[in-house]
Amino acid sequence: MAYAVEMYFDSASDKFVRETWQKLDDAGLGHSMLAAGFRPHVSLGVCNQLARPGLLSKALDSFFKAAPPISFNLSSTGIFHSTEGVIFYGATVTRQLLEMHAAFDSIFLTYAQKPWDYYQPDLWTPHCTLAIKLKPTDVSQAVHIALQARLPLPVQVPEIGIIDVTPVSSEVLELIKLDI
Numbered sequence: 001m002a003y004a005v006e007m008y009f010d011s012a013s014d015k016f017v018r019e020t021w022q023k024l025d026d027a028g029l030g031h032s033m034l035a036a037g038f039r040p041h042v043s044l045g046v047c048n049q050l051a052r053p054g055l056l057s058k059a060l061d062s063f064f065k066a067a068p069p070i071s072f073n074l075s076s077t078g079i080f081h082s083t084e085g086v087i088f089y090g091a092t093v094t095r096q097l098l099e100m101h102a103a104f105d106s107i108f109l110t111y112a113q114k115p116w117d118y119y120q121p122d123l124w125t126p127h128c129t130l131a132i133k134l135k136p137t138d139v140s141q142a143v144h145i146a147l148q149a150r151l152p153l154p155v156q157v158p159e160i161g162i163i164d165v166t167p168v169s170s171e172v173l174e175l176i177k178l179d180i
Contacts, residue, residue: 003050004163006041010156014040020149029142030131042126044104045119047112056111057174070157077146085134087142091126
């Protein structure tokens with residue numbers, strides 16, 4: 001079991017990613033992000049245990065409502081070199097995005113137990129996962145499908161979710177609505 005804090009997408013960007021997810025599903029590639037109940041997102045932090053999700057939600061609500069609106073572009077297609085076979089749309093890294101993430105991380109670490117290294121400020125690769133658990137022989141076909149989408153895709157973040165996630169599904173524990 002793991003817990004994550006995710007930035008959810010505006011409706012047009014959400015639809016765009018879901019269309020790619022559907023094409024990957026139709027081709028039978030990887031584990032279905034749609035069937036697992038995921039929403040298009042960029043994860044800010046992930047940990048094995050989370051102390052007091054309600055208090056984290058309140059802290060993040062205050063933080064994000066005081067911060068400038070969050071927006072970024074999905075501008076690339078990438079592959080994580082791991083045993084899980086993961087492809088993604090990568091977010092363009094900006095100073096504003098990195099500064100927001102570093103400030104978020106200082107709050108998150110107050111509540112996160114055993115945070116995952118990949119999401120630490122100096123290691124974070126902001127991305128929207130398209131497919132997981134791809135067989136090595138299916139990666140090129142999945143990338144081909146992902147490359148059919150027209151990027152860059154501007155994304156605005158209207159909600160932040162704190163979720164309980166397993167390798168194959170997710171459940172929103174807390175939802176923070178932002179003014180965009």
